[in-house]
Amino acid sequence: MFYKPLQTPSRTIMTPGPVEVDPRVLQAMSTPILGQFDPAFTDIMNEVMEMLRSLFQTKNKWAFPIDGTSRSGNEAMLASIIEPGDKVLVPIFGRFGHLLVEICERYGAEVYTMETKWGTVFDQQDIINEMKKVQPKVVAIVHGETSTGCMQPLNELGKACHEQDILLIVDAVASIGGVNIPVDEWYIDGIIGGTQKCLSVPSGMSPITYNDRIEAIIQKRKKVEYGIATEEEFATKRTNMIRSNYFDLAMLQDYWGPRRLNHHTEATSMLYALREGLRLVLDEGLYERFGRHSYHEAALIEGIEAMGLKIFGDRTCKLPTVTCIEIPDGVDGELVRKLMLEQFGVEIASSFGPLHGKIWRIGTMGYSCRKENVLAVLYALEAALIRSGFEPIRGEGVQAALDYYEAPVFISF
Template identity: 65%
Template sequence: MKHYRDLAPSIRTIMTPGPVEVDPRVLRAMSLPILGQFDPEFTDIMNEMMEMLRLLFQTNNQWAFPIDGSSRSGIEAVLTSLIEPGDRVLIPIYGRFGNLLAEISERCGAEVLTMEQEWGSVFETDDIIAKIRETSPKLVAIVHGETSTGRMQPLAGIGAACREVEALFVVDAVATIGGTQVLTDEWMIDAVIGGTQKCLSVPSGMAPITYNSRAEAKLKRRKRVERGLRDASNEAIPEGVIIRSNYFDLSQLQDYWSPLRLNHHTEATSMLYALREGVRLVLQEGLDQRFARHQLHGEALVAGLEAMGLTLFGDPACKLPMVTCIHIPDGVDGEAVRSMLLLDFGIEIASSFGPLKGKIWRIGTMGFSGSKRNVLLTLGALEACMLRQGFKAAVGKAVQAAMDTYNRRNDNE
């Protein structure tokens, strides 16, 4: 039998738009012994998790719990539960993850209408609102923070327009939750999906979601209790079309997360421990302080990159605070720089997708990875790699510019 060695991952400074470094306190939480899923101590943790997620999502919704799977599992759970085959769904797309919303909606059997905006900018909300009034969709789904292009779509006003036409409003806040304002109730969002491996600094493997009573009404129409758990009290056949997934059926999941505790999957204990610890740290830091921290490190990074002589990609008016996109300069091999950064300096930055592949780099300053230390080390290492690749960097300027940004912030406080 082949000998498999002990796991010994190298230490990395992970400056991508996710996954990012995990807070050591979250790693520690995952090493705690597990509890059984119906142990009262564990169901107490589940209830506490729901309470903490309501604070994270800034909502009074009854339902806020994680889906066991990566971020897109949360997206698919929401869309497959809320879209009935044949429903008209409007999706404004301004990057790769808008395409994912369309992909998933198509597979749910929706009649998908898309609006497309050039990658690097976002929509005027008035244009989205006009389209909603014009097309009267059953559901509107949009990405809040589009990591593929580093842009953030303003959302205020869209929820009200959805209510005019009785559409549900679904927001992918995978990249933004815990890093910048996501005002679930104030923006009248009916269902929000967050991500763990970005601003929360928890490993991928869970997707916190929340939804309100408008969304729940749709679930109730489609609810069918699992075969083998039905009895005289709950065997009713639904009025709506049955949800196409068992794993992602929110009407079943909410019974599992409610005092009913109707058996569904076996909750992913250690990931729940991790999410609880990650959200606990967010609440301990304070949402406003945390958003300000994400803003600050993004600004310091931008100052450094521009001082080095690099050019940012995209419309600065809608820049995602915790993701910075850079044009790869002519004559520079983007992948060679990324590889040198990773292998010589242990620092990871990202490339991009589709039309932007090979054109831009993306640097994240998310969650635990968003620190002064990481920003300064990354700028210094990137400058060295750029020089090595023959790029005429303004030598020594980048780190100084970032330090100036940090000092100005301190002076103002």
């Protein structure tokens, strides 16, 4: 059988991830491969760690990517600190809170949950009060919930966790690089990011960082696999070893640290991509980048509302990188998405669980977060709605966004 050369169709990707990859990142991925213990390559590893500290706004010793998609970072972090019977509190306000529960349960945790209506978030004091009742070892929480387009405030939670000797683990996959998350200032013990959203890098790595409180737990569970362990390490028996080999942060520390102990074969081209993506973030400037995401989000909202459509969820807790739109009564949401993709090459997303078929989700993330993309998605959405039989306020969406772009705007943090 003959297979033709790979050629993908042109797309404007406006989903909550993956998003369009910056051309500089694609170019970096074509850089020749180096051996994983070549000094030139370990220098690159060290650079990535340094840049990740800047991204996460932390002085943590450990900041490195897990090879795997975003949930690999979640699993590595949770697998390395949770032992059977540990109490974990998970506040749930969307699909990915349920994912944290799933991972914790698989590693034997005694999971306690608190839930709120999708489209809202928690008052931090309510979480703090629940912590006092449950007295968990860990609070695991999502920061930016892409299934609902909501962002959970965290600025008070970390300090309260430290005061109660509780670890705070944060899933920031949808927000890191697009929203301000000062890890040290907010007393976050461990945080997980993703490459395929605001960093505009292909899916395949999950940057993480964690502090010395987590490192101390990991070190007490450390077991180096036979064949690379020293005699002393081999003689050390662990009844509480980390249950995953691949997601063992103790061994990954030795891989990313000066010892360079072999754990896995590094995803070299992905590391090149991440390095360039981080360079783009830091060259732009963190706060300038946060401002850009808020700026284009605001233009998109102006256009959506000018068409007569409604934004879903509590606006006071809206995630700046994802905008959720209520699907009007009588409109086939999947038909609209199909028309947008087939006729305009523009992709938006539906949602999950109780919101499936009720909202569309538009991502303004990373390289996809720019004026031409916002205008393209508004134009395509209006046209697709008309073709599907719904009458939006014609011609107003793109014009409202253009009016916003032409007006002087000041965004502060």
